[in-house]
Amino acid sequence: MSLSRRSRSYLLGLFAILAMSEVPAHGERNQEPFLRMRTAHFYDVTWSTDKVKVNEDVVIEGKFRLFEDWPANLPEPDVAFLGNGTPGPVFVRTESWLNGRPAIQSVPLKIDRDYAFKTVLKGRIPGDHHVHPMVNVEGAGPLMGPGSWVQVAGRASDFELPLTTLDGTKIDNLETWGVSSVVGWHAVWIVIAILWLAWWTRRPLLIPRLVAIDEGREKLLISRSDLMAGAVLIVLTVSVVVIGFMWAENTFPRTIPLQGGRAVVKPLPRSQAPVDVVVERATYDVPGRSMQIRASVTNQGSRPIQFGEFATSGLRFVNRELPAAMATVAPNYPKELVPPAGLRLGDTTPLGPGETRSILFDMTDAAWETERLTSLLNDPDNRVGGLLFCFDDRGERIIANVSGPIVPIFKDLVAHQGMTH
Numbered sequence: 001m002s003l004s005r006r007s008r009s010y011l012l013g014l015f016a017i018l019a020m021s022e023v024p025a026h027g028e029r030n031q032e033p034f035l036r037m038r039t040a041h042f043y044d045v046t047w048s049t050d051k052v053k054v055n056e057d058v059v060i061e062g063k064f065r066l067f068e069d070w071p072a073n074l075p076e077p078d079v080a081f082l083g084n085g086t087p088g089p090v091f092v093r094t095e096s097w098l099n100g101r102p103a104i105q106s107v108p109l110k111i112d113r114d115y116a117f118k119t120v121l122k123g124r125i126p127g128d129h130h131v132h133p134m135v136n137v138e139g140a141g142p143l144m145g146p147g148s149w150v151q152v153a154g155r156a157s158d159f160e161l162p163l164t165t166l167d168g169t170k171i172d173n174l175e176t177w178g179v180s181s182v183v184g185w186h187a188v189w190i191v192i193a194i195l196w197l198a199w200w201t202r203r204p205l206l207i208p209r210l211v212a213i214d215e216g217r218e219k220l221l222i223s224r225s226d227l228m229a230g231a232v233l234i235v236l237t238v239s240v241v242v243i244g245f246m247w248a249e250n251t252f253p254r255t256i257p258l259q260g261g262r263a264v265v266k267p268l269p270r271s272q273a274p275v276d277v278v279v280e281r282a283t284y285d286v287p288g289r290s291m292q293i294r295a296s297v298t299n300q301g302s303r304p305i306q307f308g309e310f311a312t313s314g315l316r317f318v319n320r321e322l323p324a325a326m327a328t329v330a331p332n333y334p335k336e337l338v339p340p341a342g343l344r345l346g347d348t349t350p351l352g353p354g355e356t357r358s359i360l361f362d363m364t365d366a367a368w369e370t371e372r373l374t375s376l377l378n379d380p381d382n383r384v385g386g387l388l389f390c391f392d393d394r395g396e397r398i399i400a401n402v403s404g405p406i407v408p409i410f411k412d413l414v415a416h417q418g419m420t421h
């Protein structure tokens with residue numbers, strides 16, 4: 001059964017394509033859209049560098065808002081933990097901060113509030129790694145922010161994690177510290193276990209012993225020397241435990257258990273000039289890969305505002321016509337997360353103080369498909385969620401929540417809600 005030449009070359013070609021094609025993600029796109037659109041919205045995320053050596057730091061900073069329209073099927077973020085989404089332990093997180101407070105422990109977080117985070121990651125294993133900020137919520141799982149590529153250069157064997165403990169003990173490398181005593185104590189117990197097993201296995205085993213019991217001669221099975229060996233082993237085991245305890249107490253006189261308590265972090269203050277967005281109709285045009293949201297927007301502030309960005313699931317639909325909004329996109333921000341057409345508005349006149357107007361927001365891009373967000377149309381709860389970034393005439397930013405049910409449009413021929421209506 002040999003493959004024909006043709007099918008062989010076909011297979012080779014297929015493998016070549018598979019080998020060449022980049023694998024750009026590590027699972028973040030497989031998260032359900034409701035998880036990505038209606039839980040933690042990350043914004044202002046920055047990566048201090050895209051290239052480090054082993055032992056060098058990359059600092060990830062930014063903010064996230066826990067969305068107002070939190071999915072009903074998820075537990076609320078009463079226990080949350082700040083982490084990082086990376087492919088395995090390729091970095092070591094040496095610092096975690098939430099609103100300037102240490103976030104080493106889990107914290108309860110509040111829905112519809114914003115938090116500023118900072119994590120410091122130290123390069124450990126060389127390679128090109130996609131690095132995301134992440135919040136783990138008990139019961140809801142990991143909520144990922146946007147990802148950027150960070151290259152770690154050098155050799156993994158050069159990695160070091162030195163530390164000085166509270167009592168002044170200097171640890172050269174936390175990666176290997178204490179490993180020898182763990183191995184040593186395991187070895188002691190393994191030797192004892194092997195001796196004990198060997199003592200019994202050197203004699204006839206299961207079947208002869210069963211026969212002896214069946215014949216009522218079980219007294220033959222345990223000899224005087226067996227009893228002696230058992231007694232020696234009891235004495236040896238108890239002595240090893242006592243000696244081990246004394247050794248540990250002596251070597252490490254002060255030990256503090258891992259701290260399992262909860263920290264408390266206050267959310268960032270709310271905006272003083274809120275913008276209210278009430279979604280009137282949201283549609284997703286499946287063939288056109290276009291999301292359109294018609295919403296009634298009320299400016300409750302005292303200055304006119306314009307709309308600069310719609311952010312959802314790490315994607316940033318930025319209004320290219322608004323310089324204040326474009327200025328927030330750093331040159332090194334991952335390009336694939338900033339769709340080129342951006343946010344287009346049905347009406348670009350600024351919204352005056354106290355004014356309410358129905359405005360059409362248009363976000364058209366293949367990213368809806370490539371980021372697999374369109375599978376939200378198959379959800380039993382198909383609601384869209386995101387943040388609308390508004391800018392007043394002084395460039396001040398106000399962040400509004402946008403959420404509502406979304407209706408798919410499957411036919412190309414159906415008229416869009418016109419941009420000019």
Ligand SMILES: [Cu+2]
Binds near residue numbers: 024026130131132
């Ligand atoms: Cu990623």
